[in-house]
Amino acid sequence: MIHLSRWKVILLALSVLFGIVFTVPNFLSQAQRDALPGWVPKSTLNLGLDLQGGSYLLLEVDVPAMRAARLNNLAEDARTVLGEANVSVSTINRQSDGVIITLSNPAQMELAQQAMGALISGNAQGVADRVVQRQGNDRIRYAFSDATMNAMASDAVTQSIEIVRRRLDSDGTKEISITRQGANRIVVQAPGQSDPAALKRLIGQTAQLTFQMEDYQNAARALQSGIIPPDSEVLMDETGQPYLLKRRVVVSGENLTKASVGQGENNQIAIDFRFDGQGARRFGEATSANIGRRFAIVLDGKIISIPTINSAISGGTGQITGNYTIQSASEFVNLLNGGALPAPLNVEESRTVSAELGEDAVAAGALSTAIGFLIIVVFMLLAYGLLFGGISVIGLVLNGLMIVACMSLVGAALTLPGIAGLILTFAVAVDANVLIYERMRDEARAGRSVIASMDAGFSKAMATIIDANVTTLVAAAIMFFAGAGPVRGFAWTLGIGVFTSVISSVLVAQVLLAFWLKTAKPKKLPIAE
Amino acid sequence: MAMRGWPLIKLLPQKTNFRFVRYAKPAAFISVILCVAALVSCFMPGLNMGIDFRGGASLEVAKPAGQVINLEDVRGAVSRLDLGDVGVQGIARRDTNIDDGSTAIVRFQIPEGRDQTAVVTDVETAISQATGQVTYSGVNVVGSKVSGELFMSGLIALGSAIGLMFLYIWFRFEPQFGFGAVAGLVHDVILTFGLIVVFRLEFSLTMVAAILTVIGYSMNDTVVVFDRLRENLRKYKAMPLRDVIDLSLNETLSRTIITGVTAVMVLAALAVFGGEALFGFSIALMFGIIIGTYSSIYVGAPIILLWGVKRGGPSDDAKPIKLGMASRP
Numbered sequence: 001m002i003h004l005s006r007w008k009v010i011l012l013a014l015s016v017l018f019g020i021v022f023t024v025p026n027f028l029s030q031a032q033r034d035a036l037p038g039w040v041p042k043s044t045l046n047l048g049l050d051l052q053g054g055s056y057l058l059l060e061v062d063v064p065a066m067r068a069a070r071l072n073n074l075a076e077d078a079r080t081v082l083g084e085a086n087v088s089v090s091t092i093n094r095q096s097d098g099v100i101i102t103l104s105n106p107a108q109m110e111l112a113q114q115a116m117g118a119l120i121s122g123n124a125q126g127v128a129d130r131v132v133q134r135q136g137n138d139r140i141r142y143a144f145s146d147a148t149m150n151a152m153a154s155d156a157v158t159q160s161i162e163i164v165r166r167r168l169d170s171d172g173t174k175e176i177s178i179t180r181q182g183a184n185r186i187v188v189q190a191p192g193q194s195d196p197a198a199l200k201r202l203i204g205q206t207a208q209l210t211f212q213m214e215d216y217q218n219a220a221r222a223l224q225s226g227i228i229p230p231d232s233e234v235l236m237d238e239t240g241q242p243y244l245l246k247r248r249v250v251v252s253g254e255n256l257t258k259a260s261v262g263q264g265e266n267n268q269i270a271i272d273f274r275f276d277g278q279g280a281r282r283f284g285e286a287t288s289a290n291i292g293r294r295f296a297i298v299l300d301g302k303i304i305s306i307p308t309i310n311s312a313i314s315g316g317t318g319q320i321t322g323n324y325t326i327q328s329a330s331e332f333v334n335l336l337n338g339g340a341l342p343a344p345l346n347v348e349e350s351r352t353v354s355a356e357l358g359e360d361a362v363a364a365g366a367l368s369t370a371i372g373f374l375i376i377v378v379f380m381l382l383a384y385g386l387l388f389g390g391i392s393v394i395g396l397v398l399n400g401l402m403i404v405a406c407m408s409l410v411g412a413a414l415t416l417p418g419i420a421g422l423i424l425t426f427a428v429a430v431d432a433n434v435l436i437y438e439r440m441r442d443e444a445r446a447g448r449s450v451i452a453s454m455d456a457g458f459s460k461a462m463a464t465i466i467d468a469n470v471t472t473l474v475a476a477a478i479m480f481f482a483g484a485g486p487v488r489g490f491a492w493t494l495g496i497g498v499f500t501s502v503i504s505s506v507l508v509a510q511v512l513l514a515f516w517l518k519t520a521k522p523k524k525l526p527i528a529e
Numbered sequence: 530m531a532m533r534g535w536p537l538i539k540l541l542p543q544k545t546n547f548r549f550v551r552y553a554k555p556a557a558f559i560s561v562i563l564c565v566a567a568l569v570s571c572f573m574p575g576l577n578m579g580i581d582f583r584g585g586a587s588l589e590v591a592k593p594a595g596q597v598i599n600l601e602d603v604r605g606a607v608s609r610l611d612l613g614d615v616g617v618q619g620i621a622r623r624d625t626n627i628d629d630g631s632t633a634i635v636r637f638q639i640p641e642g643r644d645q646t647a648v649v650t651d652v653e654t655a656i657s658q659a660t661g662q663v664t665y666s667g668v669n670v671v672g673s674k675v676s677g678e679l680f681m682s683g684l685i686a687l688g689s690a691i692g693l694m695f696l697y698i699w700f701r702f703e704p705q706f707g708f709g710a711v712a713g714l715v716h717d718v719i720l721t722f723g724l725i726v727v728f729r730l731e732f733s734l735t736m737v738a739a740i741l742t743v744i745g746y747s748m749n750d751t752v753v754v755f756d757r758l759r760e761n762l763r764k765y766k767a768m769p770l771r772d773v774i775d776l777s778l779n780e781t782l783s784r785t786i787i788t789g790v791t792a793v794m795v796l797a798a799l800a801v802f803g804g805e806a807l808f809g810f811s812i813a814l815m816f817g818i819i820i821g822t823y824s825s826i827y828v829g830a831p832i833i834l835l836w837g838v839k840r841g842g843p844s845d846d847a848k849p850i851k852l853g854m855a856s857r858p
Contacts, residue, residue: 382536468749471745
């Protein structure tokens with residue numbers, strides 16, 4: 001084993017080359033990297049959010065809230081069709097999984113079922129999307145089918161991801177990663193993003209935009225008595241002033257084609273918007289029929305503007321004025337252009353590290369790595385002398401190179417605990433050397449020749465080295481699969497370190513010691529007595 | 530030799546003859562007592578759960594170097610917001626690693642049903658009013674749903690690590706070795722938890738990583754001893770088991786010490802220079818490595834005595850040898 005075999009030398013040379021080639025880009029500036037020819041590896045060490053600063057958000061799609069909103073729509077649908085069919089309804093009750101409609105006159109049951117049956121449509125597989133069931137002689141249960149409900153929940157997550165991406169992309173922030181996690185969660189990672197509150201504002205709003213007419217006939221009475229007509233609702237504006245609005249939505253955000261920051265009267269900052277054809281037509285009809293009256297622009301259940309209609313607005317464009325700053329106006333425009341979220345997104349977890357704190361963490365990490373490294377170098381040189389200790393140190397340097405190279409190559413993020421993992425890896429990397437050297441000393445003590453004891457040292461230590469490192473690898477694998485964020489970074493570093501340390505310490509020791517044997521032709525082992 | 534005593538390795542006694550097994554009983558006694566104490570402490574003062582596992586928020590606030598944050602004022606202002614537990618603690622500055630009173634961590638709960646973002650904004654306003662302009666360098670908020678899940682997955686990670694180690698040792702060695710190794714691991718994990726409680730270190734995700742690493746290291750140590758033990762069992766077929774164990778421990782002792790000392794020294798450097806974020810982590814690792822080294826000598830190997838072990842290589846008759854105080858009846 002301890003002769004200078006050609007393939008080991010080649011393997012070692014390749015490892016060194018690999019280490020250098022993939023580590024060097026980390027020391028070049030971005031401009032220098034861009035100037036390199038295409039075939040040269042350019043990937044660099046990917047710093048985790050805790051080291052470069054940034055925000056991490058874990059969002060959960062609020063499926064129950066979406067379900068409740070969809071059930072509201074069901075109730076409105078039912079009210080409309082039954083009204084059109086002249087069926088008189090006594091109550092409509094929303095339950096957790098459907099709507100119960102109670103008829104005033106049980107004789108109209110046939111008529112009601114027929115009218116509501118028209119609401120059912122089939123999906124691609126011909127499965128009905130809604131259920132209309134008769135309950136008793138005067139009640140009808142109206143609900144989504146289970147399949148529809150499940151599909152809606154799943155679609156909601158996919159759509160939410162898409163909308164969040166659109167909103168964040170238009171924000172111009174680079175390298176934001178948005179990923180789905182589990183059934184109904186979304187992870188947003190924004191390196192360098194220093195204002196998590198802005199990030200949350202941008203994605204935390206559902207951005208349901210509706211245009212609804214004021215119920216001017218009943219407003220005064222209803223607001224005073226508190227008795228709200230069934231087809232109207234009370235919403236408030238920013239100052240808390242209540243208004244009575246028709247539930248029926250004239251135009252919604254879905255009909256919006258473009259919003260932009262514009263200028264209103266008196267150089268006020270305003271939001272200009274444009275509807276699609278359908279929206280323009282409906283908006284035109286509604287405004288021409290209601291000149292002199294008011295309509296409300298409602299965002300997520302809150303009135304943001306309630307202008308009076310001076311003339312029919314037929315061109316499909318309009319303007320919202322209000323107390324906007326450039327920042328709030330452009331955030332609002334982003335929201336409108338991104339579209340509405342199908343369901344509210346709740347922030348379940350948020351972590352933010354400022355860029356300065358990240359820099360300090362890098363500095364502390366670098367310092368402790370340097371000191372840890374130095375300690376090991378000094379200790380190994382003192383313990384095993386220049387030759388054997390030196391060989392360990394060379395192995396250690398190669399190990400460091402290879403870890404950086406591997407992490408740059410696979411794009412694994414280096415985190416603060418990852419740096420700790422790196423340092424620990426260095427400490428444990430010399431373990432392979434210690435195992436080999438101690439074996440050699442054992443064998444030398446047992447009276448074997450230099451060559452024989454070195455040979456036996458390697459072959460006997462190898463099984464132990466493998467066993468000992470597999471266990472660390474198992475721990476790293478578990479951290480990788482069970483952990484999140486920085487812990488995962490730690491697992492990466494530790495796991496890669498196990499591989500590289502076995503290669504570097506064993507291979508370096510074998511080749512260099514074989515070379516030493518060949519040239520120095522020693523009579524006895526320097527570390528044995 | 531020009532330089533006497535160098536390399537240092539020559540100073541270590543070449544052949545030690547410590548009778549480790551002889552002290553196995555008192556050691557076991559101490560270990561059991563410590564483990565019980567550690568377990569009790571996990572419930573009695575209880576773990577100092579970080580927001581990872583308990584939910585809530587932590588803000589790191591800092592003023593420019595030299596200016597002081599009045600911790601009492603901050604605590605008072607945040608407490609007035611009625612958020613349940615509020616903790617305010619001064620820490621060392623990240624850039625200089627010196628505690629000059631200019632940096633603090635504020636921890637609080639987010640009451641059920643309140644909006645995270647709004648609560649954090651309120652707290653930030655309250656802090657600014659109490660102590661003047663500050664910067665927020667690290668803000669972490671974990672909802673109660675997520676924290677519960679993180680805690681469960683942490684426990685599962687620890688459990689599955691121990692389980693997998695057992696399987697590995699069982700396949701590579703023999704069941705007895707597996708039991709010995711697992712006893713050692715459980716011992717290390719429990720004592721590390723004890724340390725975390727006693728020093729009021731914050732139990733967070735990072736701490737779980739530390740414990741998993743301790744498991745890896747302790748196992749590493751145990752495997753080295755077991756490897757030699759297995760080899761010696763084949764080599765010295767007539768030697769009483771306890772003597773083979775002693776011999777194997779002595780033979781691997783120099784390696785155990787050198788590797789352990791290296792790791793502990795390096796972790797000490799990490800604890801001193803790595804800053805606040807890594808302090809608890811490095812302390813737990815350092816302690817765990819010392820305990821792990823102890824356990825592979827005094828828990829892992831002696832437990833094999835309790836079970837006895839099949840002797841000899843494949844050609845052997847494989848008859849269990851019963852011996853001394855500890856063989857199974």
